[in-house]
Amino acid sequence: MDVLVLCIDRDDDLGRKAGIKSPVVGREENLNAALTLGLADPEESDTNTIFGGLKIYDELAAERSVEIATITGDEKVGLSADRKLAEQLEQLIERLDPKSVIVVSDGAEDEAILPIIQSRIKVDGVRRILVKQNPSIESTYYLLKQVFTDPKISHTIFIPPGLALLMFSIFYLLNYPNGAIIAITGSVGLYLLFRGLGLDDFLDETKKTLRGSLYAGKISFVTYILAGMLIIIATIQGIANVWYSYKGPIWYGYLTLLMLFINASVWWYVAAGICANVGKLIDMHLEGIKDPRTYSYPFFLFATGLIFWGASIVILANFTQDFSMSPLSSIQYFAVCAMGAMATALLGIKLKSYIAKRNGAGRELLKEGVQTKC
Structure with missing residues (x-):
């Protein structure tokens, strides 16, 4: 086989929202997966990613031997997601033996795994599928609302100011406002270290391990x-x-x-x-x-x-x-x-x-x- 059209879903929306196990291989299978995901969440951008991959597949099918597949990662984007994506990619390479791949994604977050893909197979191209938005104020407000309700973004943006306000209110109630500066800088600094060192991924893995051991x-x-x-x-x-x-x-x-x-x-x-x-x-x-x-x-x-x-x-x-x-x-x-x-x-x-x-x-x-x- 000449080319594999590879659609990337790094945060596993396909599995979480549509209940579809990856990798999804084949045109009909990917079309059904996109329709199922679109019905489960019409606002999900990964639906457009798969449709974009299908369009590329149809364009290349007349000229070359081509196949399409979708691989997914993990809800907690990080090392665990990249490991799952790498494992699925290796399975596809062993099963289909493509000479190269064309990567299709919906943004820079999915494209972060490009070095992992390039270390295993030749990449012929990268296609980013962006959803067109109405430029009105209402659409902009809705887009911002959707962004802030995303847990991955809201945890990064809202927790540090929340910690600062909480520390200030506690020390103000204790009639020790001078100590609030130390508490705010210390708590925000600890949170940034916690996120920067990837300890949140470690805690998530620990919780999954404990839950699995209990069940x-x-x-x-x-x-x-x-x-x-x-x-x-x-x-x-x-x-x-x-x-x-x-x-x-x-x-x-x-x-x-x-x-x-x-x-x-x-x-x-x-x-x-x-x-x-x-x-x-x-x-x-x-x-x-x-x-x-x-x-x-x-x-x-x-x-x-x-x-x-x-x-x-x-x-x-x-x-x-x-x-x-x-x-x-x-x-x-x-x-x-x-x-x-x-x-x-x-x-x-x-x-x-x-x-x-x-x-x-x-x-x-x-x-x-x-x-x-x-």
Whole structure:
């Protein structure tokens, strides 16, 4: 096949609103998908994207071997959506074996995955389908209304001012308006970091994992909840340790305060990670899934905890007074922690290799048994 006309629906409106599973391959299938989506939501721009792809398909069909397909991502546009789009694209390449693609989208957001497409196949062209709007004031107002009701846009535009107004009102009620500036800048800054680092996608994935574990009746649901409680305990423990040191007669410096936080909380975080991994291991064992890599994770978590623990002791012993260990003893202690971390990591690697070999031997025996029966 020469060309694949590829329609992109990055936020999965086709699946959410029309209940159609992607990839959708073929002219009739895409036409039915566009009609179904148009009936479900007449204002959806992805309907026009598919119709635009069908028009390109009809223009090329008389001259070249061509096929049309629509792939979708995820409601939460981000890494998860791009991963799904990449997987579906690879399926289409393997199934149809096209020489090149023509990408059809409804805007720059969908075209953000162009580097992913170009890394897998040659792109002959990009066609953006824009819906023509009436330039009257009423149409402009309606367009703005539709934009602001989109959760992806409203979360970005409305939450920072909302946080600022909320902080100001709280501190004004407390008769401490001067503190409102600190609270506003801090809360808005945290929100921007939260969005910028992609932690909202991480929380969405966590919620989906928890919901799936709960509905499937998996033990990992309980261990994930326990891990979350351990993380909260670790954070409070670290903050309390820093707070007590800050209130003391000596100012230790930012780095030392960070080490105080790590020293008080690191093992709680390690316990949370191991707890979550143990729940996952139990579920995999019950479901008959064998992945040797997961058995080494607790060892690496423990080794990482040893390194952070030893490093925090060295810094605290050298830069704080009245610490329970001398600087020389702390360096020796760190050396022991480093060797213990390497030994623990090696033990995890050996366990992973042993389980992988055992699983391989078990599959070979099973294969031989099946051949013998046959």
